[in-house]
Amino acid sequence: MKFRKILAAGAGAALAFTLAACSGGGAGSTDDSTAGATGGTDGGTATEGGTIGVAMPTQTSERWIADGDAVKAGLEAAGYSVDLQFGNDDIPTQSQQIDSMITSGVDALIIAAIDGTALKAQLDQAHDAGIPVISYDRLIRDSEYVDFYVTFDNYKVGVQQATSLLVGLGVLDESGAETGEAGPFNVELFAGSLDDNNAHFFWSGAMDTLQPYIDNGTLVVPSGEMDINVTNTQQWKQETAQTRMDTLLTTYYVGTDLKVDGVLSPYDGISRGIITALQNQGYSGTVADGFPVVTGQDAEIASVKLIADDVQFATIFKDTRKLADQAVTATLAYLEGGEPEANDTTTYDNGVKVVPSYLLESDIVYADNIQSLLVDSGYWTAEEVEAGQAS
Structure with a gap:
């Protein structure tokens, strides 16, 4: 597929950005009726690089809030505007959000699907519009137009x-x-x-x-x-x-x-x-x-x-800061006319093609390594662990 190439101001330094620590409201703490606000078009955010659509599945899990925030921060640091949408755990809602992103002319899509089998029509449209699609953590199935997959093993x-x-x-x-x-x-x-x-x-x-x-x-x-x-x-x-x-x-x-x-x-x-x-x-x-x-x-x-x-x-x-980093890296590789580096080209068959993938490592957390894995890395603070709530 030939993608539209974006000449973003400052894009050459994109790989050096630092993602904010992943934290957010606890599970169920956000009212999904307010989900879908876009990011990157207010507060003086740079828009010279174009717009990236980011579709996340829900705000009922703090994990997905953190993923969305981290991806948005990384793309904005690279000079892009971000249209970040949450799908409310509702397949038609997410499909409509992605339709809207494509219609509005986003330059790339990063999608964590609610249902990995429900987006074939949207990916067909993205392909026709020359928009690369990065499947984020949840593999999108039954489409040849999933360009890359970032996930954990x-x-x-x-x-x-x-x-x-x-x-x-x-x-x-x-x-x-x-x-x-x-x-x-x-x-x-x-x-x-x-x-x-x-x-x-x-x-x-x-x-x-x-x-x-x-x-x-x-x-x-x-x-x-x-x-x-x-x-x-x-x-x-x-x-x-x-x-x-x-x-x-x-x-x-x-x-x-x-x-x-x-x-x-x-x-x-x-x-x-x-x-x-x-x-x-x-x-x-x-x-x-x-x-x-x-x-x-x-x-x-x-x-x-x-x-x-x-x-x-x-x-x-699963350190989602690293996952967000890889999603941004892959997206920028396409927009700068290249292809992202994959470390797995055999495992993830989506029913139509084996999708080139980048797999990250995960760790088991027990009580005795909370400090070393989660607190020392800045993922959670000691105070958040003690309270059981994100600050």
């Missing part, structure tokens, strides 16, 4: 989630070595939203890691629910996870001698729903006292607080 994220569950149960130590602990441990399994391509990678990585321990009897799933089509959590919603966990408890545990020892959770919001359901059924105290081991992802501040308090056991830290 999502299979490895799943491996890390399962590993943290095994560490919490004492089957592995923190180095990943087996301890000889044979259980059996009762666990339940949760997956993400089926319309998010990443959920399938998380699940594959986790199940490939857990299956040997299920097969040898170290782990037992009393519900028998081990298929992603049953364990999935639509739109990653906390309340949906809480309802399912309630059902699992009342169906398979209440009135029996069984106790939940651990729960595989793919996202911190889901984790908090699971924890609430457990607490409502009489599980109390900390992991050290026997509270079930619950995993997570995204290092949301409310869950980091729970980890510090030994209620949630672990989360996966």
